[in-house]
Amino acid sequence: MTTVEKPLTVIRPQEGWRALNLAELWRSRELVGFLAWRDMQVRYRQTAIGVVWAIAQPFLTMVIFSVVFGHLAGLKSEGLPYPLFAFAALVPWQFFVYCLTQSGNSLVANQSLITKVYFPRLAIPLGVVLAGLIDFLLASVVLGAMMVYYGVAPTRAVLLLPVFLLLGLTTALGVGTLLSATAVRFRDVQYVIPFLVQFWLFATPIAYEPGIFPQPWRSILGLNPMAGVVEGFRWSLLGSHTAPGYSILLSGAVAVCILAVGLVVFRRMEASFADRI
Amino acid sequence: MSDLAIRTVGLGKKYRRGLHVEPYRTARDAIASLVTTPFGRGPRKQEDPWFWAVRDLTFDVAEGTVLGVIGPNGAGKTTLLKLLSRVTTPTEGYAEFRGRVATLLEVGTGFHLELTGRENIKLNGAILGLGRKQIAERIDRILDFAEVREFADTPVKRYSSGMFMRLAFSVAAHLEPDILIVDEVLAVGDAAFQKKCLGRLGEVGAEGRTVLFVSHNMAAVNQLCDRALVLNKGHIELEGSVRDVTEAYLTSFAGASAEALFEPRSDSPAYISRLVTTSAEGRPQSRFTSDEAVVLEVDFEVVQRLDGARVWAWLYSADGTWLCGATDSEANPSAPATREAGAYRTRFAFPAHVLNEGAYQFRALISTQRGMRNWDYHDDRSSGFFELEDTTDYTSSDLGKRRSLLLVPMAAEEQRIERHAAVVG
Numbered sequence A: 001m002t003t004v005e006k007p008l009t010v011i012r013p014q015e016g017w018r019a020l021n022l023a024e025l026w027r028s029r030e031l032v033g034f035l036a037w038r039d040m041q042v043r044y045r046q047t048a049i050g051v052v053w054a055i056a057q058p059f060l061t062m063v064i065f066s067v068v069f070g071h072l073a074g075l076k077s078e079g080l081p082y083p084l085f086a087f088a089a090l091v092p093w094q095f096f097v098y099c100l101t102q103s104g105n106s107l108v109a110n111q112s113l114i115t116k117v118y119f120p121r122l123a124i125p126l127g128v129v130l131a132g133l134i135d136f137l138l139a140s141v142v143l144g145a146m147m148v149y150y151g152v153a154p155t156r157a158v159l160l161l162p163v164f165l166l167l168g169l170t171t172a173l174g175v176g177t178l179l180s181a182t183a184v185r186f187r188d189v190q191y192v193i194p195f196l197v198q199f200w201l202f203a204t205p206i207a208y209e210p211g212i213f214p215q216p217w218r219s220i221l222g223l224n225p226m227a228g229v230v231e232g233f234r235w236s237l238l239g240s241h242t243a244p245g246y247s248i249l250l251s252g253a254v255a256v257c258i259l260a261v262g263l264v265v266f267r268r269m270e271a272s273f274a275d276r277i
Numbered sequence B: 001m002s003d004l005a006i007r008t009v010g011l012g013k014k015y016r017r018g019l020h021v022e023p024y025r026t027a028r029d030a031i032a033s034l035v036t037t038p039f040g041r042g043p044r045k046q047e048d049p050w051f052w053a054v055r056d057l058t059f060d061v062a063e064g065t066v067l068g069v070i071g072p073n074g075a076g077k078t079t080l081l082k083l084l085s086r087v088t089t090p091t092e093g094y095a096e097f098r099g100r101v102a103t104l105l106e107v108g109t110g111f112h113l114e115l116t117g118r119e120n121i122k123l124n125g126a127i128l129g130l131g132r133k134q135i136a137e138r139i140d141r142i143l144d145f146a147e148v149r150e151f152a153d154t155p156v157k158r159y160s161s162g163m164f165m166r167l168a169f170s171v172a173a174h175l176e177p178d179i180l181i182v183d184e185v186l187a188v189g190d191a192a193f194q195k196k197c198l199g200r201l202g203e204v205g206a207e208g209r210t211v212l213f214v215s216h217n218m219a220a221v222n223q224l225c226d227r228a229l230v231l232n233k234g235h236i237e238l239e240g241s242v243r244d245v246t247e248a249y250l251t252s253f254a255g256a257s258a259e260a261l262f263e264p265r266s267d268s269p270a271y272i273s274r275l276v277t278t279s280a281e282g283r284p285q286s287r288f289t290s291d292e293a294v295v296l297e298v299d300f301e302v303v304q305r306l307d308g309a310r311v312w313a314w315l316y317s318a319d320g321t322w323l324c325g326a327t328d329s330e331a332n333p334s335a336p337a338t339r340e341a342g343a344y345r346t347r348f349a350f351p352a353h354v355l356n357e358g359a360y361q362f363r364a365l366i367s368t369q370r371g372m373r374n375w376d377y378h379d380d381r382s383s384g385f386f387e388l389e390d391t392t393d394y395t396s397s398d399l400g401k402r403r404s405l406l407l408v409p410m411a412a413e414e415q416r417i418e419r420h421a422a423v424v425g
Helices: A022-027 A029-043 A052-072 A082-109 A123-150 A156-185 A189-202 A217-223 A225-238 A246-270 B027-036 B077-084 B117-127 B132-146 B161-173 B191-206 B218-224 B242-254
Strands: A008-011 B004-016 B050-062 B066-070 B092-098 B101-104 B179-183 B210-214 B227-232 B235-241 B259-261 B270-278 B287-289 B294-302 B310-317 B322-327 B342-350 B358-367 B374-378 B385-389
Touching: A022 A029, A029 A123, A029 B117, A052 A082, A052 A123, A082 A123, A082 A156, A082 A189, A082 A225, A123 A156, A123 A225, A156 A189, A156 A225, A156 A246, A217 A225, A217 A246, A225 A246, B004 B077, B004 B210, B050 B077, B050 B092, B050 B210, B050 B227, B050 B235, B066 B077, B066 B218, B066 B242, B077 B092, B077 B101, B077 B179, B077 B210, B117 B132, B117 B161, B132 B161, B161 B191, B179 B191, B191 B210, B191 B218, B210 B218, B218 B242, B227 B242, B235 B242, B270 B358, B270 B374, B294 B310, B294 B358, B310 B342
Parallel strands: B066 B210, B066 B227, B101 B179, B179 B210, B287 B385
Antiparallel strands: A008 B092, B004 B050, B004 B092, B227 B235, B259 B270, B270 B294, B294 B342, B310 B322, B310 B358, B358 B374, B358 B385
16 A cells, blocks of 8 residues: 555644644755745846845945945945955845845735745745745855955955854844744834844944954954954955954854844744744 | 545644734833723723634545635634644644645745845745756746736736736645645636636646645535535534535524524623524524525623623624624614613615625624724524525526626627727827
8 A cells, every 4th residue: 555655644633832844844945945945036127237246245335335435424444445344244244134134024925935835944044044045145256356456365364254143143043033933913113123233234234344443342342243244244255354363252142143043933923934924 | 644635633723812903012002001001900801802713623634636615704724734834832732744745825926026036936936936957947937827928027916916926826726735734725827817827727736746735716616626624613624525515504594493592691781682594584594595585683692781782693604704794783773872771773774786696694793883892793503694696697698607707787888889999100
């Protein structure tokens, strides 16, 4: 009998806390890929310059920052050319902002899917992060070109770059799952996100060097995992003076906490998404 | 029990009333409701906000069965499918099934208008549970079945609605899961494509897959299904072979008598005391011919003086489709605005030669002026039913007995005309 091979699925009431079903998530990895692919496809349809926007956004922000903060305000940039100093931070930052804004709204935007088909709901915010990562890679190419232009060579610390990327990913996914699950109940989230992004931008040393904060504020900055990411990117790629010290451990711990809270809340609310959305 | 595909034990789902109506739940809504009902004691508070959409559903589906699920609107059919497809979780009970499940609660779920037909097939396939390889194998068959091959690389927003529906259904029809759950999807496309869909579903059943098929279309259920299940108000009312069940379902209406009497109610300023279907002459009867008017008499008691109360009559077909309705003030401008305590009778007349034969139900309601609050409502199985028989003589007609919902005759005239000039280009 072939029936023996068929998987058995059991449905029962689900209340309260549930563990992460990694096996199921792994089985739907292709779906995550397809959702990211759809976002990529749809985002730049009917635009004149298409995927160039993925590069243009951080690049234009960098130009504005260079003029306003680097030129007019004369902010210091750890001895690096200001445009490079800003861009090395903006590339991971734009990735983070993309994840934050897109995944915050992702469940609501995919309402018709959630109320009609079953699949692990985590695939949706994961798909957003994956799509953001592709933009990030494109922007990284420009960053590399700028490093060549300014004649800045990475040091051996570049080997640690994946660690900082992972830190950014963890934070982005954590905040993304938390906001997307909350937005199912409270549409207020969509209004909170722009403020959150603005506030977070000022709390992250993108336009300025982290050294402008005296201690103990300098250490408190480490509570913001994105500060660790930005400093880490500059240090490992451009060889900036300020090597991330203990604050990177603090950043890491905070990022893991955010992800844990995000996943727990997401899993807790997941069962009622279809009823409450 | 390896020959069972689906087994449910006491499955139930409870919803909160009102949540479906409020699309958004925001802090502002909370404040707004605070203003409108400052003490949190709106009139609605008296009702239990929780209700069971389905409850005590216990049934088995053997492997390879095509099970039809029938029932009036609001009987819980869609909730049952949502539970089995795991879109939502049950409040109580238990269910298990063997094999890969694909659900089709809606055609075109996850279709994106900006994407091309081919891209949507890939995406939709992935959402419905197909792997990359399986999609690649089937993409040509899907395009051919949908008859949209030449538009495979056109964004679906440029498709006609028929093309869109055909494509969406084809993806779903080529999923080849162990268990297929389908909700009302045959209401799509033109008649020829509907036939093709039914054929495809029939094939799926013949291949030994288990199919759960929800439909209002009794003919389709009869044609496709081996077994059927009738849901009513969230409970299983009938279950058995499809022939037995559909027959019992349709004749369950005929058993109703013309007259239904109701107990007095003390919790309402007005209540319905009697519903009866009569001929135009006022003779109670539950069987009518298509050339007779059907009259619904609503007898109601006004317990205390009432301003602006309205009496409503709604007509439904046996499968729960809402056909038409009227209030006493619309149908009768001289209906009183204020009623003193006492007994009243409103007569609603439905004209002859409109509906085709079949079973129908009147539902009656007394409410405040704009229906903000219901005083009394009757929609149960025991009242308002009548059967209509088409006694028109079709012997000299081209078509014979009509199979349409309506019998309303259309006017036609003919004349000789000039030939149209040939269309150039």
